[in-house]
Amino acid sequence: LHVRSRRQRQMCIRDSLSDYQEPATAQLSYVILSSKDKNFASKSDQLANLSYESPDSLDDVSTTLNLPIQTTEFITAAGDSRHPVTSNPDVLRVAFTDDLVRDKYNSDVISLVSGDLIVVRVANYKPAQAKPLSEVKAEVIQKLAVQEAQKQAYLAGQALLESASKGASLNQLSKQKNLKHHTQLRISRDADDINQQILQNLFALPNDNLPQRKVI
Secondary structure (H helix, E strand, O other), X not given: OOOOOXXXXXHHHHHHHHHOEEOOEEEEEEEEXXXXXXXXXXXXXXXXXXXXXXXXXXXXXXXXXXXXXXXXXXXXXXXXXXXXOOOOHHHHHHHOOHHHHOOOOOOOXXXXXXXXXXXXXXXXXXXXXXXXXXXXXXXXXXXXXXXXXXXXXXXXXXXXXXXXXXXXXXXXXXXXXXXXXXXXXXXXXXXXXXXXXXXXXXXXXXXXXXOOOOOO
């Protein structure tokens, strides 16, 4: 890894850590009103009213309607398909909003696939954060090494291009730099034995001033 100093190397690693984030997670508290409840219609109105009138707690809802407050595991915004609550798209849509995370309000009443009604709130929240350096250091260093190698390869290609522009043939340059020189004739746009990036750049070159050369 060709980095000028230890400090610069550490800065590169720290900057690259931003690509390795642990997503935000939330633990939800909720109450469910079963669609099989014989007083479902009247209780559904109470559920909506109580959760709205006491937006910072589910205690009143739980006490008045005799609904236990339940809690999920920590989930990401992608949810958890193993549970009907944490896999419900309407629940997931509101779970990480400012109303629930920052203001700590109850959600509106949400219908589950079963027909049950649910009100959720965020019990605990962990914001997104960089993964520990110890977990990703090797991967980050490898990524930086690849980036540096690509940079050096591009610079070497530019130097070859400059030499070729001054009259050196590709065959001469390949011998000087101990590189392999390939020649292929009658290439078509749909050739499947040539790198697609090379093909795309080849046929993008203007043909009114040949030969054309490009580093990719």
